[in-house]
Every structure is written in structure tokens, then in C-alpha cells.
Amino acid sequence: MHLSDSPEKDAAAGTEQRASEVALAALENLYEVSPDAIFVTDAHGVIRAANPRAAELFGHSQAELIGQSVENLVPQRFRGRHPEHRENYQAHPRMRQMGAALNLYGLRKDGTEFPVDILLKPIATPDGPLVLSFVRDVTEQREATEALRRADQQFRSIVESVSEYAIYLLDKDGSVATWNPGAERIKGYTSDEILGGNYARFFTHEDIERGRPAELLRLAAERGRVEGEGWRVRKDGSRFWANVVMTAVHDLTGAVTGYVKITRDFTDRKRAEEAVLLQLSSALLATVDVRALLGAISASLREVLPHDCATLGLLEQDRNTLLVQFLGEDSEQEQRGEVHLSLHGSPAGQAFRTREPVLVSRLEDAGYPADGIRHLTALGMKACCWVPLIHRGEAVGTMMVGSRLEGAYGEKDAAMLKQVAGQVAMAVSNAVAFRQIAELRDKLNQEKQYLEHEINLEHNFEDIVGESTGLRSVLRQIETVAPTDATVLIQGETGTGKELLARALHRLSPRNGRTFVKLNCAAIPAGLLESELFGHEKGAFTGAIARKIGRLELAHEGTLFLDEIGEMPLDLQPKLLRALQEREIERLGSNRPIPVNVRLIAATNRDLTQMVAEKQFRSDLFYRLKVFPVFAPPLRERVDDIPVLVRHFVAAHSRRMGRTIDTIPEETMQTLMRWSWPGNIRELENLLERAVILTRGSVLYVPLAELELAEEEEAEIEEAEAPTLLAAEREHILRALREAGGQIGGPDGAAAKLGLKRTTLNSKIKKLGIERSDYMTSR
Amino acid sequence: MLRITINESEGGAAKRLILEGRIAGPWAEELDRVWVEAAPRLGSSKLTIDVRDVTYADAAGKNVLVKIFSQVDAEFVAGPLQAHDLATEIIKKSQQA
Incomplete structure (x- = not known):
């Protein structure tokens, strides 16, 4: 070990040496396990070293590789220029990446090729310069790139070939990044004009002011995708109706990098819809008949929303149901009808309650009860779309289109139908209002006629006159029952003031602000009584030339006084009973129920109990009427009231005739009090009217002889009423x-009425000498 | 109000024109219209005009009845006095005509 004169330097040299040793060990390992082929070549291109990966990649053993020219590993077509490339590199040795742009290939021992990227690094050695080559097999990378390129090319060719769609990319700020021919056609800008420009220019001035372009970008970023329709502006300033889908594009971190925008020009469809709405609007405005509306709607809608069936349902508030009219075709025949549907358990009811469209692709599998869809399944409907009819915030009904094709309708169709529904709701409301106004007008007219008729009648009993115990008892009963809604049956002889009591009842009742309607059952022909009571539609029978509001309907929320109820035909009685119990009626010729809230007062001078026993009056109606019976006492039982009544009538008639009568002789009064008055108060009044006419001066003159004569006539009548048996039979x-x-025979013939055989009656007619002229009138 | 009913007897040999209510104003015109339609179907059948439930007939209504009565073989059914008077009046007028 070499030591320096500085301990610090010595320490640093030691660290450097250890690092070199580590690096060398790492390189030796890398050389062995590298995923890339590593070659060391000399200046002539001869391989001096090759790692195991090189042998694996090129199919030669390491031993075969060493000493071989590197050009043997290059495909034949590149070999010609390879020495030149090698010389150039030796002239300018540096680390160099050779790959993607050069499109290099390696050649295996078996003659196959594979794409490679190559990194070259010069190495200086004492023996001369060497080159370290790293060769990487990029087959998978190239294939992936190629696939991506092909996909991109395909996508581009699709985008480029679509001229019906504007398909383009926006960057995250809304600037246009790509542009296709469809976009150029629809929006009018060339690529050069628009690329880099902000997409806000496609919006209308109003939308720009409202910040709509930025809002759409924000919504697309938040939701990932937004879809909508609206007016857009072309380069030339013209507008078109655009259907737009915008999708956000994200990077790997999830950040928005831009948007894909697809726009379709729906102007033609929009115009067609507008034309339909206009056509529909005209048709609807011209149609005040709700039933005719459906036909107009179906005809107008058919152009933009093909369908096999259409329905229109209107709320029946009194029944809490929908009255649904349907119009469809079955075997090329028009099928019309109407059904009442519950608000629960039917798709129409669902649309009504939720105020949202209901889309069904396959009706039978949608889980609705059969009753709610039977009218549609019977016509073979599969797919249906319901929308609510909403007018001024109120749901007034529903409309639907149906098709025999499964899944025929989608959200777009529902949106279109919903748009139409707005107009239909308005038209329906108009038609309903028009009908209500027409009905109210009719009702008012008829009320007016009726009241005028009433005014013209002489109602001289403006007050009930009398103080007798019998009368007071009746008046107490009237006071007791008046505030209730109970049906009252007033019984009493003719002329006892039954109508007066009925009017008093009405006046004292909470219904006194509404109409008091009277119907005398005896005064109307039996065949017309039903019409009078229930009303009729125009054409209900021959002679029904206009709609007529019945007395029951006229008396709605008021009082109906049925006088002479005992004369009501038997076949009509159950109909009246049903109307009283159900509180609704149907006019003749109509099946539309009309709610009626009527307090009924009936009156009769007949013995209804007896009539019930003789089966001339229905017991169920009798008991319905007899909730609170009141008996109007005959005048002969109110003798104490006669002086008061006499003075009342004399004063009233004197005033009317401009007479001054101030004295009624006591003898006259006593005679009047003794008379039995079979015609009751009416008889008394008529006599006193005649008396006032005959009176000359201030003392009442009553033709009392009339009463005496009447007594004699009555005796004669009684005598005449006991004829011989044969005469009685003949008369009978x-x-x-x-x-x-x-008519003699048949169920309505005289024989049936008499309980005789036709032959028996014929022989009796012959025996009693009865001629046809005795009972028939002819020329 | 007027209700007009035309009944045919068994075998169609006779017909019955039943009138109920008022033959006045627009109903007189309606009766005339119904008669114009029905008359050709009557053929040679006997016609019975039932006026028992006629409550009133104005001049126009009576004229229609006279017209009907004059055109065919007819007879009246008239129960109550009022209907009887009407039938008598119509018969007289048709004879004068």
C-alpha cells in the first residue's frame, strides 16, 4: 500500500479504490445478467468479447461470436454501408444512441431478423481503441408502436371520413387542438383558421355572455362527460342546432389534459320538430273537443315519432283516476276506446304521480298489473313512452306513444314527447276549460230559463200563515231537519202547502245560497221524466236536438224538490235511488259520470206505504225518501188558522186588484170555518180571489152558495160513483x-193490464158493445 | 223537449209514432225532419200517432201533425182531454186541407 504524507489524502485514496472495486464487481455482474446483448469490438469490427445475452439473442455461442466480424450480425441489406459507418464512428468516437430513427435490425444465426436499438461507447485501451456495444431487442416495443400507429391511422381515417360529425380535440383551456373535415363542413372553419383558437367562438353571443363555454368545460371535467343541445354559430354567422357530446381526457394522474368534442348538426330535426309543434299547436288550438285531440296529436306526432298507438289520459278529480283514451291500429283498422286507470298500478299513473317520463322497452315484462296495461297489450304494444301533461305547475294528465317493436323509444324520444306534452297540456286545459265554460253556460241558461219560469209562476204563499198547534208542530220539525242534509218526505193532501214547506226547508238550510229546483213528476210525461231528471246529450234519442242539463245537475249543491213523487214510473225509481246513493249521474246518451251533491225533498199526496204494499212504488226508494217524514196537516185540521188565512188572502188579492176591503162579515167567516175544504188552502185562496173580484165596496162578499152547491155536487158524484156493475166493468x-x-194483446195491451186473456177481453168488448171509436180517435 | 219514437208492430203491418212532450219551436222542425226520413219506409203500413203524452203543440207543431196525418192512413191515440182536443183539431184541419 502506498502512503502519502497526508493522512486525509491517504484516507481519500483508500475510499476511491474501494469504490472502483465495487464498480468493477457491479460491471462484471451486469455483463453477465444484462437484458441487453453486450459486445466489445476492435477497430476492424471483430468481436473481442460477448456476454451470455448476446449469445442468446443472436443464436451463436459466445465462443462462436468471439473473433467473428460484427457485420455477420447485421442483415445483408445493411452490410454494404456498415464499414463506412464504423469508420465514421472511429473518426468521431463518442457515446451514441442508434435506434428508433434508424430502424436497425439484427441477424440471428438461423437467418431471422429482429429489430434492435444500439448504444455505442468507445473505450480506450493500451492495445488501441475498442467499442462497447449494447444491443437491445425491441421486437415487442416495435410491435406495440406499430399497433398504436395502425390504430391511430384507423381512427384518423374514420374521423377524417365522417362529414356528418364535427370531431375535434380541445386542450384543457378550450383551444382547438385537432379538426376534422366534418367540423370544417359543419362549422365552416378550415384547420388553419381554427387550430389554436378558443372553442367559445362557436357559441351564440347570449351563451358567451352567460359563460356557457367555460361552464361546459367545467361540467365535462367534473362529470367526465356532458351531453346537450343548443344553438351554435357557424363561421358565416348563421346558426345551427347542435347536438353535443363532450368528454374529458385525463392523464395518468387523473388531471384533465383536454376534451374530445363531437358535434352533430340537428337543425333539420329541430326544424321538423318545430314544424310538428307548430302543426300540432294549430291542430290543438282548433280542437276544443278533448276526444278529438288525440287524433290530432297522433297525426302530427307520427312524422317525428313513429308509433302504432297513442293515448291521452286526463285526471278525473272526483274519482282520483285517469280517463285514458287510446287510438291504435289493429289489422289496419282503427281501434278507439277509453279506460279508467288507477293512479297506482299503471305506467300512466306513474308518469302522472312522479311527473317524469316512463320508458318501457317490453311492456309485458315491466311488472305492471294487467289491468293497467291491458288496453295496450291487447293492441300488441311492446315499447311505450309516457310523459306527464303539466300545465301551470299542475299535472292534468298523461300522453303516450306505443310501438309493436321492442325498445323502440329512448331518452331522446321521451325528451321530444315531453316537449310536445307542454303544448298538449295547454290544449287539453283549454279544451277542458272550454267544455266547463260551455257546460256552465248551458247550465246558467237553463237555470235562467227555469228561474224565469219560476218567477212567472204565482207564488203567493210567500210566508206560511197560521198559528195552529198542528202547523206549529210541523214548523218545529222543519226547523229541526233543515240544517241537516237529510232527505225529507212531505206527505199531505193536495193544496196543503207542501211546496211551501219544501221552500221553507231550503231557506233554512245551509244550501239557501244555491238553487231550489222543483220537478213535478206528475206534470211531465213518463217518457220524458228521465231526461228531465238526468238530462241528455244531443242525439241521445230522436228529438234530443240539443244537450239538456237535468234537474239533478241543476240542483247541484242546492235542493231538489220532487213533487208528486208517487207518480214517478217504477222503472225510473231505481235510477233515482242509484243517483242519490252514488251521488253521481250520467246524462242520457253519455257514460261520463257527473258528480251531484243534492239535498232531496220529496212530496206526495198519495199513500206511499200502501203503494209499496201494492208494488206500485219501490220499497228501497221509499225508505230512502222517508228518512225524515213531515205531514202537512189538512186545512180542516187547522180550523183556527182559517181566519188568519182569510185575512191574508183577502189583503193580498185586494192589494193586487187595487181594492179596499176592510170588513169580513162574521157569518161569512164562520161559514168558511165550517167548510171541510177538500182542496185545502188552494181551494180557500181560489174562493177568496173570486170573492175579492165580486166584492163591491169595502165589505167582503163571498159566494157562499158555491160551497153549498159544491156540497150537493159532491153528493151527486158519490152517487155517480156507485154505478151498475156492468157500467163499471164497461168503464174499467x-x-x-x-x-x-x-192495443188489446201483447205485454202492454189492455188484456194484460186487466189480467185477462186476450180472447176473454174480446168477448167482453163484444158483449158490452164497446166500439173502437169509444176509445180511439180517428178521422 | 220532445221525444219521438217510432215502433213497428209484429210483421211490420203497422207503425206507431209516439210523441212525448212539446211539439213546438225547434222540435216541430225536428219532427218534420224525422217524418221526412221515416215516411218513405212506412209504405202502406197503418200509422198510429200516439199523442197521449203531448203536453203542448204550437202552430208549427200542429202543421207538422196535419201534414203527417194527411199523407198516410193514420189514426190518433189520445187519452187525456188535452191530447184528445189536439187530435180532434188535427183531424179537422186535415179534412179541411
């Missing part, structure tokens, strides 16, 4: 024949 048969319109 004649009445039956007249009632049957001259």
Missing part, C-alpha cells in the same frame, strides 16, 4: 183500452 175496460192505446 174502456180505461184500460185507452191507456193501452187501443
